[in-house]
Amino acid sequence: MSPQDGGIVGFARHYGFWRDPEIPDGEDGEWRMSTTILTRPAADALGHIHDRTPVIVPADLQADWLDPGLSDKTEIRSLLDAIPDPEILPREVGKPVGNVRNNGPGLVEPMGDR
Template structure:
């Protein structure tokens, strides 16, 4: 599961790696998201994806997306079930996500994410990260609008898989985090995605070595780099 995560300047560097290939962003372009150490569902997050129109070559794009996917057929913005995460085991068959698996795959960059370990009634927050690199979450996106008179809104979700090793001691789910060699494959708009592609992403995500450490309790509206500071020295 991934219900809170962090973006900061190191994530901006990762974003540059994605978009510098095409150079599509205008010189004075202003992103429609903000760096934050406490990002929550329905807030805007940086989202990288490829799209092609009228047979043209795919173009890599970087936009802000509402973190909670809304399928194009949804009648209302508020669904009866959460869609900020999508289970990798069923995403290719679930009506909410299956068309996005086919042709609307994305990457959501992050510094790391928070997870809570529950023992009895006590919940202890941990921060999960790659100490050397920013993370690239495998995601899905969809364009949605309430009516034909409204503007289209970009929405996105983060794929999750079964947690393993030390992560499983905190929570049974973890985001699908892509290693560098899988990122272009996942984004490739010329590839029709299916469960086999999702499974390949899950398999390669096991190559990304993550560590975790306990952090202080996190207020709902708290923000700042202190949120990802360990409560005790790591070494």
């Protein structure tokens, strides 16, 4: 998938830091970081493939999404509600993209370009 304008896709994500639950309270332990990509019901061109789609933050809202002062749940919800459904172009790719051992820019080339 790629945006119709050919630009870069920016996914909305959330991250958090937490202590290893195996370490007793009061003892030093490693902090861990978890991240997740936010999703919403698919109402785009890929909806027939999967019922969820990543929340894609358009360029004009990326600074708002990345604002480190954004922490109020109501403001976050308002910003998420302001993000429009993505306008993306699905494209068929080859089977190698389905194997996690494969990597490289060639994996996302459309089938017709190979």
